[in-house]
Amino acid sequence: SSKLVIDSLMKHYPNVSRPAINKVSITIEAGEILALLGPSGCGKTTTLRSVAGLEQPTGGTISIDGIVVNDPANGIFVQPQRRNLGMVFQSYAVWPHMTVRENVAYPLLARKASAKEIRSKVDEALELVGLSDYIDRPVVALSGGQMQRVALARSLSYKPRLLLLDEPLSNLDAKLRIRLRDDLRKIIKEAGVTALYVTHDQAEAVVLGDRIGVMRDGELLQIDTPLGLYNNPA
Numbered sequence: 001s002s003k004l005v006i007d008s009l010m011k012h013y014p015n016v017s018r019p020a021i022n023k024v025s026i027t028i029e030a031g032e033i034l035a036l037l038g039p040s041g042c043g044k045t046t047t048l049r050s051v052a053g054l055e056q057p058t059g060g061t062i063s064i065d066g067i068v069v070n071d072p073a074n075g076i077f078v079q080p081q082r083r084n085l086g087m088v089f090q091s092y093a094v095w096p097h098m099t100v101r102e103n104v105a106y107p108l109l110a111r112k113a114s115a116k117e118i119r120s121k122v123d124e125a126l127e128l129v130g131l132s133d134y135i136d137r138p139v140v141a142l143s144g145g146q147m148q149r150v151a152l153a154r155s156l157s158y159k160p161r162l163l164l165l166d167e168p169l170s171n172l173d174a175k176l177r178i179r180l181r182d183d184l185r186k187i188i189k190e191a192g193v194t195a196l197y198v199t200h201d202q203a204e205a206v207v208l209g210d211r212i213g214v215m216r217d218g219e220l221l222q223i224d225t226p227l228g229l230y231n232n233p234a
């Protein structure tokens, strides 16, 4: 798993005077889950998309395992596919008419893995998320929670060192959300991957995060363990 260092990150969108994120600094240790918590519009997604390489920050640096992947002042920008990370989004980014196996195999195929390697890695990823029995079902036959498990298996199948999750539970009904919330932490820890978990839901941040970063209006207000934040609220 990777160590992620975000240092004084800035993002100004064109024609918007207020920065979407303003000098955000966060270090996530290898194997740690950092929950980024705050209301809609506070800059969580911009931070996560910058780490992914889907957004170009306008200042500051991001490094993964000591390698600078973003440094606009020095013209450094490493392409998303070179960052060795996995992503899970709010909406199920799975192909509904393909089977579970085909969905999870996709990134392995794209990486030109052998048929044998694909079979074993797909099996392993589905075991991790508890969907081994569903391997040959079309995704369209699954529940929303199961679809998110497929998305998770797909993003873990190639063993990224860093996992980025953006509100992965917010399209689920309350019951599924709570069940998957508890499982998600176990799955991430078992995969041994470093994780950045974006949410506006305090309970989710407390259950998932080893530490929680609290954002408001583009700035990081506080960063501490759930207990530390409870004892010393903002």
Ligand code: ADP
Pocket: 040, 041, 045
């Ligand atoms: P979220 O669910 O993370 O809050 P939004 O629904 O606010 O996301 O935004 C969805 C998309 O719209 C994103 O791609 C975001 O970059 C873009 N977006 C959000 N706010 C603006 C804005 N003020 N101007 C232009 N695009 C925006």
Ligand code: ADP
Pocket: 013, 014, 016, 020, 038, 039, 040, 041, 042, 043, 044, 045, 046, 047
């Ligand atoms: P969050 O994920 O916490 O909801 P975002 O990172 O999506 O917040 O947005 C932070 C701020 O940046 C918001 O004010 C949003 O409207 C603005 N924003 C996001 N995307 C764009 C965009 N493409 N163009 C202009 N403003 C944007």
